Amino acid sequence: MRLNNIKFSENDLTSADVERVNILLQQLSDRNLTIDFKKLKRCMKNGFIFTARDNNVLIGFALLTQLEKITNFAGTVEDVVVDKKYRGKKIGLRLMNNLLAKARKLKMQYTDLTSNAKRVVAQNLYKKIGFEKRDTDVFRKYFN
Numbered sequence: 001m002r003l004n005n006i007k008f009s010e011n012d013l014t015s016a017d018v019e020r021v022n023i024l025l026q027q028l029s030d031r032n033l034t035i036d037f038k039k040l041k042r043c044m045k046n047g048f049i050f051t052a053r054d055n056n057v058l059i060g061f062a063l064l065t066q067l068e069k070i071t072n073f074a075g076t077v078e079d080v081v082v083d084k085k086y087r088g089k090k091i092g093l094r095l096m097n098n099l100l101a102k103a104r105k106l107k108m109q110y111t112d113l114t115s116n117a118k119r120v121v122a123q124n125l126y127k128k129i130g131f132e133k134r135d136t137d138v139f140r141k142y143f144n
Contacts, residue, residue, distance in 0.1 A: 007053050008094055010102070011044040013037075013061075020058040028081040050098045052082065052091050059083040062095040064102060064111070075103045077113035080122065092125055100129070114138065 013021065015037040025033040043049055043063060052060040060082035067074045077099060082091045103111050113131065115123050127133075 005055050006059070006091065008098055009051050009053070010048055010098070012051055013040050013044065013049055013058075017058050021061070024058070024061065024081045024083060025079070027084055028079065048099070048102055050095050050102075052086075052095055054086070059086050060091050060095055062092075062099050064099045066106070066108075072109040073107065075106075075108045075111040077111055080113075087121075092122070093129070096125065096129055 018035070018037050018040065021040065022034045025035070040049070043065075047063055047065040050062045050064070051058060062080040063078040065076045065078060067076060077096075080092060080095065082095070100111065112134075113126065115126060117123075
């Protein structure tokens with residue numbers, strides 16, 4: 001597999017990418033997640049989806065959301081995934097570096113992320129690029 005054809009971009013998803021996005025989401029989570037283009041457009045309008053493509057085929061993405069709080073401006077990293085066939089080739093690192101560069105450019109005070117404990121390789125990457133584990137409990141309220 002040659003990696004010199006891999007291109008990185010931001011907010012370039014189209015309706016033609018929906019199938020690949022859903023394939024990648026299946027690799028990210030055991031839950032049966034699927035989304036449509038309307039959802040992708042909302043994510044790109046309200047945040048930034050960083051993509052990796054090999055010969056125009058989507059092979060990975062990561063989402064940076066923006067959160068304007070009373071006390072600060074911050075970001076949240078969500079849905080970081082690289083196709084299984086491309087893992088171990090620093091594509092996730094490039095996606096994250098592009099995402100963090102955008103957060104700095106926007107002058108976010110910090111970015112948060114959560115990661116399933118089973119995702120050891122991903123967690124090692126996050127630590128390597130400066131994320132620190134916080135001593136906090138996360139609470140969630142579901143609305144159906």
